[in-house]
Amino acid sequence: MSNCNTCPSAATCSSKDNGSCTIGFNTNNNIKNVIGVMSGKGGVGKSTVSVLLAKQLRKKGLKVGILDADITGPSIPRLLGLKDKRATGNEQYIFPVETNDGIKAMSLNFLMEDENQPVIWRGPVITGVVQQFWNEVLWEELDYLIIDMPPGTGDVALTVMQSIPLTGLIMVSVPQDLISMIVSKAIIMAKKMNINVLGVIENMSYIICPDCGKKINIFKESNIEKFLGELDVDLLGELPMIAEINDLENYEKNEELIDKLMNPIVEKIIK
Numbered sequence: 001m002s003n004c005n006t007c008p009s010a011a012t013c014s015s016k017d018n019g020s021c022t023i024g025f026n027t028n029n030n031i032k033n034v035i036g037v038m039s040g041k042g043g044v045g046k047s048t049v050s051v052l053l054a055k056q057l058r059k060k061g062l063k064v065g066i067l068d069a070d071i072t073g074p075s076i077p078r079l080l081g082l083k084d085k086r087a088t089g090n091e092q093y094i095f096p097v098e099t100n101d102g103i104k105a106m107s108l109n110f111l112m113e114d115e116n117q118p119v120i121w122r123g124p125v126i127t128g129v130v131q132q133f134w135n136e137v138l139w140e141e142l143d144y145l146i147i148d149m150p151p152g153t154g155d156v157a158l159t160v161m162q163s164i165p166l167t168g169l170i171m172v173s174v175p176q177d178l179i180s181m182i183v184s185k186a187i188i189m190a191k192k193m194n195i196n197v198l199g200v201i202e203n204m205s206y207i208i209c210p211d212c213g214k215k216i217n218i219f220k221e222s223n224i225e226k227f228l229g230e231l232d233v234d235l236l237g238e239l240p241m242i243a244e245i246n247d248l249e250n251y252e253k254n255e256e257l258i259d260k261l262m263n264p265i266v267e268k269i270i271k
């Protein structure tokens with residue numbers, strides 16, 4: 001059950017009441033910060049941003065894990081280059097799969113025989129799996145656990161917000177009015193649930209001219225400043241739409257460029 005002393009949400013939690021807290025803890029895990037990556041809308045780059053964050057944090061020598069809460073559309077194993085790996089376990093715990101650079105990861109695809117097999121489960125079963133990934137995976141000591149949330153503000157998002165002690169949420173958006181409107185819903189949901197929104201990352205914000213290096217806005221001029229002002233949320237940074245980000249399985253080849261783009265964002269998050 002809950003333990004306020006080791007809860008990453010302790011600083012912002014208003015209840016401070018062990019009796020009413022429903023957050024479960026695996027006493028063998030000590031996770032200092034839990035960051036949810038959310039958007040409200042699918043396909044905007046949540047999983048990509050989750051992996052980029054994890055890689056940068058790891059490069060700073062921190063202990064990092066990724067929990068893939070996108071149970072019906074898991075993409076973390078592929079993005080980490082772990083698609084052929086399977087998780088193991090014993091009677092008590094599930095052991096996360098680890099990348100060569102030491103990022104621990106758990107995804108439903110690590111438990112499926114075939115990654116193409118669809119998951120045809122109803123909401124309560126799916127939310128149960130997410131809770132198991134929090135409670136039954138032996139994460140041990142982590143500085144940061146990144147949770148890649150599924151799109152939308154439905155069951156799983158609600159479960160993560162209610163039953164995992166989030167330090168904060170990062171919202172991923174792209175510069176289109178329709179998406180900003182849906183991301184706004186997710187931000188308002190988080191605020192209603194007293195979850196700290198660390199800020200927004202605008203993904204696929206621009207492209208870079210291969211000849212002159214100029215930034216080109218592909219969508220009509222972004223209204224991100226206005227949208228953030230209305231919601232009182234910070235912009236953590238903007239990421240371009242580039243082939244190197246689309247090719248995370250070969251991250252090492254593009255490390256220098258990606259580090260340059262991600263490092264200022266990660267510095268803000270750590271602060």
Ligand SMILES: Nc1ncnc2c1ncn2[C@@H]1O[C@H](COP(=O)(O)OP(=O)(O)OP(=O)(O)O)[C@@H](O)[C@H]1O
Pocket residue numbers: 039041042043044045046047048049070073075150151203204239240241242243245246247
């Ligand atoms: N900045 C970028 N530049 C180029 N390609 C990108 C960028 N961000 C994401 N992509 C690509 O867009 C696609 C969708 O990204 P991703 O899977 O991260 O989105 P998602 O929001 O997690 O999707 P889902 O809603 O399915 O969970 C992927 O093919 C990814 O490689």
